[in-house]
Amino acid sequence: MIDCDVHCAPASMEALAPYLSDYWREYMDGAGIRVLGMVGAYPPEAPTSATPAAREAPGPAVPSSYEALKERVLDRDAPTYAILNCLTICEAHRNPYYQAALASALNDWLRAEWLDRDDRLRASLVVSTVDPDDAVAEIERLGDDPRFVQVLLPIRVDAPYGNKRYHRIYEAAAKRGLAIGLHAWGRAGHAPTTTGFTLTYLEDYLSNPIIVQTHVVSLVSEGVFTRFPDLRVSLMECGFAWLPALLWRFDKDWKGVWREVPWVKERPSTYVRRHFRATTAPSHLPTAAPRHAAELLEAIGSDWLLYASDYPHDHGPSAQVLHDALDEDAARAVLSTSAAAFYRLATEP
């Protein structure tokens, strides 16, 4: 089994201090900057932020040490691999130099305190999303470490990810065989809807599956896969039930206006099926209509889905609906073979 979305985060800025220069340590100390755990995206008491078991465990619900992760996830599930996503970068500010420094510190922390401890661990490379040049520099610095399997890009950003300004990042990633990992949430300064910030957490939470569709459409329409034909993109914590409806519309619209985007040479759905994969949590399947869930999964195809525990987050009972709807072959694809092929991970020792 390959777990494609497991969270970890430093419990405090002190944990990152060894990986930051004197300048940034003083800057953060003076400004009173703390690691808050993305309280907007994951309010500590919200039912979605942590499973009951994660809540009862000592320390923060998001594992802040390898020991906590081992006890709560690795020993429990015995995955062949687990991919760590550290979202602390989303707490960075607009200051591009600070964001680049924090990204580097988080990656060094991931290497020294996690990846070096266990051969089963893999991670997403944390990069700045404010300045693509800084992201490229970080990919050049650490992207050849095979334990980084993808570049982490949170979905709430300044522009849709197909935009030309980001192509430098894809070039650097593709050169090293790294995937791109789009993850739910992102910078707190970005409103999730065209009418601004939502009044409720529920709407904010449900904006992730909508926003991620914008990026899927953008990456295909703006020619990223024509320029980088080997690039792979994972969609994490953004659901997947929206896929068929999106592709039906995207193909139809492209048929009407393809002249505008002549670099899109195949049907959009062909690119989406070939280059993208989505993680299974949240699954957002109907809990009372198992046949509808099964029909939807057949339309999506089990090879498009990557299993994720999304530890410690809790998206409710529809994970079980997904599990029940898969036959043996489909379950194997979702649990391991799709991810092994996508991330080019060996499943035999």
Next chain:
Amino acid sequence: MTEIQVRERPAAKEPRTVKLVDCDIHPTLTWHDLLGRLPHRWRSHLERYGRRTPIVTEFYPRTSNAGFRVDSWPEGPDGFPGSDLGLLRQQLLDEYDVDYGILNSLGLLSCHEVPELAAELARVLNDWMWEWIEAEPRLLGAIVVPYEYPELAVAEIERCAVDDRWIQVILPDSAEQPLGSRAYWPIYEAAAARGLPVALHTAGYWPHLDTGWPSYYLEEHVANSMRMQSQLTNVVCEGVLEAIPELKIVLTESGVAWSTSLAWALDNAWELLRDEVPRLQHRPSEVIREHVWFTTQPIEEPDDPQDFVRMLEHGQLTDRLLFATDYPHWDFDSPAQALPPSVPRDLRRKILAGTACELYGLPLARHA
């Protein structure tokens, strides 16, 4: 509601069964004609200072023929698609034997004006559409309102709704606030009290929020369905559909198929987080099922036509679809070809006419 006058229909020999209702036709009052109909004070204001909000076509140019059917341009230097009733009759109503067609004017889908001007623009557009409706018995109207000023919007609904040929109120899919906001509830209440559905139409005011601007029209066009997903989520969560039980919402030109997975996501989230949204008392999928209709154009087109029927079944949408052509836009849907071949005959009849007749209270037979 004694003030409503039921239109007297001229007696004819034999009534014909209503077979086709077009729920999304776009008439255009040209800028020149619009100015000519405004009082001097506002005409001069617009001539001197123009409007502040951009038009989305200015930064996402349509790839060919400016986004309209090639044949929809009337002759003459001032001709503009949708501005000529004769051409609309010939190309749409007569050509396809349309029994009823709903005029959805997009002329005030950005209401970002001072209140007096916003109210004048709505009045001018409605008065102009009324001339068409009086001249052409097959046409019905959607009331344009200055929605950012709800008291003025309600007054405009009251002014128009004395005639039953105004069959709905139209709002854009993005306003200054999300559409479930209490600010707009007086509009929903006024419409529901008169039995008028409220159409939310795509391509509204598009503030520079969320994930920033895409680069191409293709992206902007697909995003129409994403924007409506956010708005429907908000309308459901704010509880307006439960607070005003008679309210009916018609999501127009934003697609249909996405609503199934959105309803599932809403149900999932509601089960976990319902204490946060106490006004949302019922399962979101049931609320949507009860209150929300969809127009067809641009209908999603799966490779396997059976997937379309399956989607309708998953979303319980078989009696919630309203046929629309979107005349005179480039992606016009012909009633003969738009629906997938997998749609059974009875369902096809409902989509083409039956559901609209029921929703809008239109007679099932009409005197030709």
